[in-house]
Amino acid sequence: MHNDSNSNSEPAVAFEAVGKTYEPLGTVALRNASFRVSRGEFVCIIGPSGEGKSTILKIIAGLEHESSGSVRRPQRVSMAFQSGALFPWLTVEENIELGLRPMHLPNKKMTEIVRQQVELLELGGLEKKRPPELSGGQAQRVGIGRALAIDPDVLLLDEPFSALDPKTTAELHDDLIKIWEHTHKTIIMVSHNIEEAVSLADRVLLVREGQVEREYPVALPYPRREQGEAFLHIVQEIRKEFFKDSETQRA
Numbered sequence: 001m002h003n004d005s006n007s008n009s010e011p012a013v014a015f016e017a018v019g020k021t022y023e024p025l026g027t028v029a030l031r032n033a034s035f036r037v038s039r040g041e042f043v044c045i046i047g048p049s050g051e052g053k054s055t056i057l058k059i060i061a062g063l064e065h066e067s068s069g070s071v072r073r074p075q076r077v078s079m080a081f082q083s084g085a086l087f088p089w090l091t092v093e094e095n096i097e098l099g100l101r102p103m104h105l106p107n108k109k110m111t112e113i114v115r116q117q118v119e120l121l122e123l124g125g126l127e128k129k130r131p132p133e134l135s136g137g138q139a140q141r142v143g144i145g146r147a148l149a150i151d152p153d154v155l156l157l158d159e160p161f162s163a164l165d166p167k168t169t170a171e172l173h174d175d176l177i178k179i180w181e182h183t184h185k186t187i188i189m190v191s192h193n194i195e196e197a198v199s200l201a202d203r204v205l206l207v208r209e210g211q212v213e214r215e216y217p218v219a220l221p222y223p224r225r226e227q228g229e230a231f232l233h234i235v236q237e238i239r240k241e242f243f244k245d246s247e248t249q250r251a
């Protein structure tokens, strides 16, 4: 596990009985969501669509506010989206730099941070290219580099690999684990894929009907998919719970 020495005292994120209703239609996205994420932990949130996963990320990011309950938010947070969500008219370097601009850093410092991200994300040689010239995997790496450049306390990832082919996704999984081990960042990622969640996270949260219904710790060494039975056992456990309603209906 990658929790640092502070992990027992202050969680990076904590939700206590959080509810969220979107006005003006009164759509209930969260009913009673409670969970904690320790510093340095990698947590994946999975669940059926429309049940509140993205709302949890948006509340952590401060883009939305809870209607009830309490939330402990990180001070500095950044988010990477599906396919990188890059600005097509900016170069790779400029896209990474974008999040740093409001910080008014000296040019030299900014250039140094961008260089570090290019190295960490293995984007050397692509610095002057623009997003239309990049592969899907490269674009997503730029998106993650941009999110990491501001040195966030928590990195949020909203289905970052769902638009990519399986080979690129597997490569990016390996890259993400390397980045996590290198930076010790707290990572919270929404995924719709159970295998992906079990491949990556310390803990998988199953969200349904606006609540964290179950939590699954995954104490397996990487690469997880090579752990055979142990990996499949956890995937099966989660799958049973994930599809329990549809199984009942079919039975």
Ligand code: ADP
Binding pocket: 022, 023, 027, 028, 029, 047, 048, 049, 050, 051, 052, 053, 054, 055, 056
């Ligand atoms: P998930 O990420 O699990 O697919 P969301 O958190 O996106 O779920 O959505 C949960 C519920 O909240 C859904 O019914 C969705 O339609 C609704 N919702 C999400 N965002 C908004 C919004 N900005 N305004 C109104 N309703 C929203």
